[in-house]
Amino acid sequence: MKSTVIVFPGSNCDRDVAVALKKFKFENQMIWHDDSNLPKTDLVVLPGGFSYGDYLRCGCIASKSKIMSDIIRHAKKGGLILGICNGFQILIEAGLIPGILLRNKKLKFSSKNVFLKILNSNNKFTSSYKKNSVITLPIAHNEGNYFANDKILKNLEDKSLIPFKYCDENGNIEKEYNPNVSSNNIAGILNAEKNILGMMPHPERSIDPLLSGEDGSLLFKGLLKI
Amino acid sequence: MKITVTVTLKKDVLDPQGKVVNKTLKNMGYNNITNVRQGKYFEIDINETEKDKAKEIIDEVSKKLLSNLIVEDYKINLE
Numbered sequence: 001m002k003s004t005v006i007v008f009p010g011s012n013c014d015r016d017v018a019v020a021l022k023k024f025k026f027e028n029q030m031i032w033h034d035d036s037n038l039p040k041t042d043l044v045v046l047p048g049g050f051s052y053g054d055y056l057r058c059g060c061i062a063s064k065s066k067i068m069s070d071i072i073r074h075a076k077k078g079g080l081i082l083g084i085c086n087g088f089q090i091l092i093e094a095g096l097i098p099g100i101l102l103r104n105k106k107l108k109f110s111s112k113n114v115f116l117k118i119l120n121s122n123n124k125f126t127s128s129y130k131k132n133s134v135i136t137l138p139i140a141h142n143e144g145n146y147f148a149n150d151k152i153l154k155n156l157e158d159k160s161l162i163p164f165k166y167c168d169e170n171g172n173i174e175k176e177y178n179p180n181v182s183s184n185n186i187a188g189i190l191n192a193e194k195n196i197l198g199m200m201p202h203p204e205r206s207i208d209p210l211l212s213g214e215d216g217s218l219l220f221k222g223l224l225k226i
Numbered sequence: 227m228k229i230t231v232t233v234t235l236k237k238d239v240l241d242p243q244g245k246v247v248n249k250t251l252k253n254m255g256y257n258n259i260t261n262v263r264q265g266k267y268f269e270i271d272i273n274e275t276e277k278d279k280a281k282e283i284i285d286e287v288s289k290k291l292l293s294n295l296i297v298e299d300y301k302i303n304l305e
Contacts, residue, residue, distance in 0.1 A: 056266075057294060064291065093294070100296045107242045147239070147297065 001026050001224055004041040006071070008033045008062045013048035013084065013204060020204040021045070024220040031067060038070035043080040043223060046071075046087030048140075048202060058101065058143045059089030068094055080124060080223065081196045085141055088188070088198035097191050097198050098156075099148030104141070105181035111140040113212070114179055116164040116187055116201060117171045123194040126163045128222035134171045135164075135215040137201035139179060139187075144200040146182035146189070153183055161190040163197065227272050229284050230303045233293045234265035268292060277304060 003026040021028040051062035083091040118129040165185040167173045178185045188199030203216030248262035274280040288300040
């Protein structure tokens with residue numbers, strides 16, 4: 001399986017995710033944002049970081065990069081795209097998934113491990129997780145407060161486009177376990193066709209039991225099953 | 227021609243930074259200040275002599291780049 005990590009000025013999780021992809025035997029390459037041609041690839045990864053120093057709005061300047069027109073074409077053809085943290089913000093600013101990510105309500109950069117409940121394994125990204133299981137992944141962001149109008153939220157819920165929500169260790173989804181006050185405790189969402197996933201937590205930082213656990217591994221392993 | 231654009235969060239969108247500024251002003255003793263909303267301000271120079279044409283272009287860039295209409299409003303001011 002071929003993967004491509006896009007590198008923007010200010011990306012800082014690009015090499016972490018490349019290490020994860022290589023560990024699971026993806027044939028990975030790194031592509032600079034200013035290139036205009038996306039090579040043949042099955043999966044595009046928009047990594048975490050602070051592209052363009054979060055100028056204007058997080059992910060906004062990166063979403064207008066040269067490589068993005070090819071990425072949008074890749075998306076329309078049904079190609080897989082995974083946006084992690086800043087990558088999620090870029091997907092939103094590019095209009096590939098609905099809603100917006102606002103500043104965390106408490107104005108604090110939130111960096112810690114969080115519990116997530118797997119709500120849907122009906123897509124290529126979370127197919128290896130057991131539905132209703134609870135996993136731990138790290139988050140590290142300032143703008144992770146997912147916000148959308150009621151119509152969009154209802155559509156996400158009704159069509160099972162929310163693969164995971166913030167919860168406690170027993171899987172209780174309550175406001176108090178929500179690190180950024182996102183709508184409906186949303187930690188990540190899929191587009192309607194389920195070939196694009198945007199998520200605030202970092203699966204690439206949880207692929208090794210010697211470091212911070214390996215709950216992120218199943219996401220990469222799941223993609224390989226296709 | 228110089229054109230300025232002000233981008234602010236929509237009325238119903240939570241503005242935590244504005245809230246903190248408001249609270250700090252209260253702590254400083256400005257008790258008659260009741261609300262603060264924080265926004266962004268752009269000064270744009272444009273090579274265009276026709277006012278309407280310039281406004282049209284700035285309107286377009288405000289929609290496409292300067293603001294995100296899901297949560298923000300923008301206002302164009304011609305000098």
